[in-house]
Amino acid sequence: MSSAAPQTIETPLDARRLRGDFPILAREVRGRPLVYLDNAATTQKPARVIDALQHYYTHSNSNVHRGIHTLADEATQAYEATRDHVARFIGGVKREEVVFTRGTTEALNLVANHWMLHELGPEDKILLTEMEHHANLVPWLTVAKSTGAQLIYLPIDETYRLDMDKLTGLLDETVKIVAVSHMSNVLGTINPVSDIAQRAHEVGAQVVVDAAQSAPHLPLDVDALGADLVAFSAHKMLGPTGVGVLWGREELLGRMEPCQFGGEMIEWVTYEKATWADLPHKFEAGTPNIAGVAAFDAALDYLEEIGMEAIHEHEVEMITCALDRLRDLGGIRIFGPDTFEQRGSALSFEVEGIHPHDLSTFLDTRGVAVRAGHHCAQPLHRKMGVPASTRASFYLYNTTDDVDSLCSALQEAKEYFRI
Numbered sequence: 055m056s057s058a059a060p061q062t063i064e065t066p067l068d069a070r071r072l073r074g075d076f077p078i079l080a081r082e083v084r085g086r087p088l089v090y091l092d093n094a095a096t097t098q099k100p101a102r103v104i105d106a107l108q109h110y111y112t113h114s115n116s117n118v119h120r121g122i123h124t125l126a127d128e129a130t131q132a133y134e135a136t137r138d139h140v141a142r143f144i145g146g147v148k149r150e151e152v153v154f155t156r157g158t159t160e161a162l163n164l165v166a167n168h169w170m171l172h173e174l175g176p177e178d179k180i181l182l183t184e185m186e187h188h189a190n191l192v193p194w195l196t197v198a199k200s201t202g203a204q205l206i207y208l209p210i211d212e213t214y215r216l217d218m219d220k221l222t223g224l225l226d227e228t229v230k231i232v233a234v235s236h237m238s239n240v241l242g243t244i245n246p247v248s249d250i251a252q253r254a255h256e257v258g259a260q261v262v263v264d265a266a267q268s269a270p271h272l273p274l275d276v277d278a279l280g281a282d283l284v285a286f287s288a289h290k291m292l293g294p295t296g297v298g299v300l301w302g303r304e305e306l307l308g309r310m311e312p313c314q315f316g317g318e319m320i321e322w323v324t325y326e327k328a329t330w331a332d333l334p335h336k337f338e339a340g341t342p343n344i345a346g347v348a349a350f351d352a353a354l355d356y357l358e359e360i361g362m363e364a365i366h367e368h369e370v371e372m373i374t375c376a377l378d379r380l381r382d383l384g385g386i387r388i389f390g391p392d393t394f395e396q397r398g399s400a401l402s403f404e405v406e407g408i409h410p411h412d413l414s415t416f417l418d419t420r421g422v423a424v425r426a427g428h429h430c431a432q433p434l435h436r437k438m439g440v441p442a443s444t445r446a447s448f449y450l451y452n453t454t455d456d457v458d459s460l461c462s463a464l465q466e467a468k469e470y471f472r473i
């Protein structure tokens with residue numbers, strides 16, 4: 055749980071060596087070595103994160119910000135050290151601007167349902183993109199319904215990128231919020247968020263960025279991105295489940311009302327009224343996931359030691375190899391940019407004639423874990439013209455051997471289903 059300055063180790067990263075840090079990767083599934091390609095759903099945890107969880111419960115378990123005994127102090131220090139670490143990890147922001155949530159979903163709901171609900175009216179517009187995950191779509195649908203604000207969408211083009219030429223026609227002073235994913239969990243597309251943010255700010259809109267898929271895979275500098283609010287989840291970046299981050303500019307978070315009320319988020323309470331604690335505590339009511347937050351620190355250490363640039367470079371290598379190999383197999387339609395430029399490592403596809411659920415079940419018999427379905431992006435799948443797709447998603451511990459295993463299993467599936 056150290057928060058010392060990161061030390062970058064050699065690059066490009068040595069995935070084969072790193073695999074040894076992840077105990078689960080040594081297991082078998084259905085008698086085959088596990089080939090874990092469902093990293094966009096959640097990533098596996100290195101031993102040091104698992105150890106950090108155990109260490110917390112074995113040595114320092116207590117509640118935070120409450121007691122004045124040694125354990126309470128250690129728990130608080132561990133929890134708050136991670137806040138400092140997150141603040142450094144996302145570009146050196148103020149620690150007060152880092153709010154811990156349960157995940158990206160909770161962070162985006164906080165922004166939409168507890169803030170924008172009070173700021174928008176029927177004359178206002180919310181601009182989303184056609185590739186949003188439900189977490190950055192459904193909360194805005196409910197806000198639009200309650201406030202009368204209009205939802206508009208920046209379309210995707212035939213290359214599965216945002217059609218930036220359409221942005222000018224959509225952006226005007228009636229747009230109050232632009233909410234956009236940094237990287238699509240389905241298409242893998244990396245969106246030009248800083249360009250979008252600059253143009254959104256010109257018309258006075260606030261920019262909310264869903265960084266659930268980018269924070270684990272790319273260097274993230276929220277200020278350089280031009281974002282006003284950014285959400286991401288620890289479990290997609292080697293950390294524990296049940297921990298997320300909402301970063302927001304101090305001035306904006308200061309204006310936002312808390313969404314949950316109770317212990318720890320107050321400054322002063324009488325039988326008649328209550329006032330709120332300073333940032334970030336006014337958004338962290340009740341006992342948080344202390345162990346999870348403490349262990350997230352170890353995940354950030356790990357990512358920093360490897361280096362986010364090196365992780366992205368490695369994934370470019372994986373995706374380039376996977377795109378080539380899938381093309382060679384034939385009969386496969388890829389949903390997403392077909393080159394590595396502006397692309398992350400989530401790779402969705404359809405094998406002609408095989409339903410994604412059947413395919414995923416077959417791949418599992420070969421030890422290959424992928425995701426099948428709409429990946430919480432139903433409107434996007436409708437746009438793609440399919441109800442579901444199969445998705446392989448790579449991370450720092452995947453190797454070209456995993457790509458080979460995926461492709462051999464796909465070839466076997468084609469033979470099994472007689473395609």
Ligand code: C6P
Nearest residue numbers: 094095157158159187189239266287430
């Ligand atoms: N996507 C996937 O398999 P939570 O569940 O709150 O940690 O993250 C939600 C979320 C928000 N935005 C994007 C772009 C996401 O990809 C996700 C989570 C997982 O694609 C689970 S549906």
